[in-house]
Amino acid sequence: MASLKIIALSAFCFQLALLSEPPCVMELECAECVPENMPVVTSHRAANGSVRARAGEEARAGVRGRQVLAYPLHESLRAVCEAGRYRVALDRKLRHLLELGCQESVFEDVLHQVDRCGAPYQGRAYQMREPITGTVRHLATVCYDEDRAVAIRMHVTNAARNHLQLPPHEDHTAPLSLLGNFNHMFDAKTRHDAEKLYSDDARMNRRLHELFKHDKYSFAAQKLTSANLLSKHYFEDQNMRVTDFVSNKVAVWESVAEGNLRHLQRDVAKLLEMARPHEELEVYAGTHGVLSLRTGHARAEVFLRAARRFPVPRFVWTAVVARARRAGVALVLLNDPFVAVSEVRAAVFCDSACGGVAWLHELRRHRNYECPLQGLVFCCHLHNFTSVVSEMPLDEVQVDAGVAGMLNNNLFV
Known part of the structure; x- marks a missing residue:
């Protein structure tokens, strides 16, 4: 005992x-x-x-x-x-x-065919090789403008393990590592320049002030920072690390990144999580236009590198689509904290429906989505959105017209 x-x-x-x-x-x-x-x-x-x-x-x-x-x-x-x-x-x-790190990343950003992403744009896929089976799994696609060095459209799904179903293709036709792509779309110099630009906010802002020093432009303590078009939280499990590729980054104002861009992405991520057991949702994200600053009587577009490369986008947008319900909504963020009240009406190119989108909890709190300093956000029916934003072709998704085509409730039962 x-x-x-x-x-x-x-x-x-x-x-x-x-x-x-x-x-x-x-x-x-x-x-x-x-x-x-x-x-x-x-x-x-x-x-x-x-x-x-x-x-x-x-x-x-x-x-x-x-x-x-x-x-x-x-x-x-x-x-x-x-x-x-x-x-x-x-x-x-x-x-x-x-x-205990790997010799190379398990995630790859590779040249890949992407539907409705023809010349002058080129397609990419974010993918990984399953550690057990060795099969390739596509996590997201990118339509990239290499001439300007900016992504114009990205695509991800909330399906199990973010497995994005692509049209039939042979994986061996796409390079299996970044080394195989350096002489293609996202070449070594573009990648190096992007990593250098987006890894150091201080360097980015020194470049910005140098560009406008002769105009004596007052930035009123505003600073640029890098932000992800696809949030880490759109992805399951360890897949969130795929968002670290520089082709997923753009320059936005710090008050916008910490304000409504963060709120918007949190709301979308929460919707994807809630929907995952019930229905598949798809998220598209991208940029539209180039920010211009008023210098005297004229406006100057903001490109952070020569040859009109690395633009600061005027709009950063996210579209959520429930394909089975033929419904969706586009959330458009104005990346311009300097916009004048008289210019807002022209900037908002659709009748905003944000007030009626019930799942936008963070964004709608205290009506912060109407504040330009934090990045003014307006919500469009996809038909209206695609009539202005050509980077998102309407035939990419099929949604109903009118109220029936608006994804304004989280109807997951």
Whole structure:
């Protein structure tokens, strides 16, 4: 009996020790907290932007075709969470997550055929290779204007694991890595320039002030920053890391990025999450027009590089489509905190219906969507939207006319 008590006490103490140890947390939204090329964790699902394993739990990671830096002969790892770090099964060494990165990213931004994205534009696909089967899964498509170095339209779905169904094609016809694309659409120089521009807000704003120093333009403490067209939270699980590609970034004003662009994307992400068990929704996002600033009696368009490249877009838009219901809505954000009251009417090119879109909780709070400083937002029927914004062809989606074609309620039952 005494020995049974000792065994039970030992087991209890062991469990208590495990519970008192910190968990292993992979913060997927923190670029500094995970390896530059993060493996795909196949043993746990992500939630709220992180993967968590309790002390004593085994985590398995796959990097099919892209060996682990610390173990170049292996494409997968098993490790047990121990005191916030990982005891690797191969050699029993205790390692930090940052030591367990892949040699290359499991995500790829590749040249790819995209419907209704013909010359002068070129298509791309964001894809990954399944760590277990090795099959290619497409997560999003991009229609990119390489001449101006800006995405004009992107596409993602809330289907399980963001599996975007594309028309029949052969994957081997598309390059399998960025290295295979450098001489195509998104070449090495474009990529380098984009990463340099969007990785440093201070450098971006020095360029902006240099461009307008002779006009003595007052920016009234406004600053530019980089923002994602497709939010991380449009994607499930660890797929959110696919949004880090620079082809997904544009320059917007800081007050707009922290204001209505954030509110808009939160509302869309919440809608996608709520709908996922019930129906498939599709999200398109893109840019339209070039911001112009009034300098004296004229206006000057804002391009952050020579040869009219890297424009600051005038409009950043998001369209949500419920194809089965033949309904959708376009949310258009005016990226211009300097717009005059007399200019607003001309800028808003449809009769806004934001007040009647019930699922726009964050955006409609205190009617902030009407504030230009935070990025004025107006909501359009897709028919009206596509008549102005040619970057989104109406025949890309089929929606009903009038009220029946407006996605204004989250009718998921």
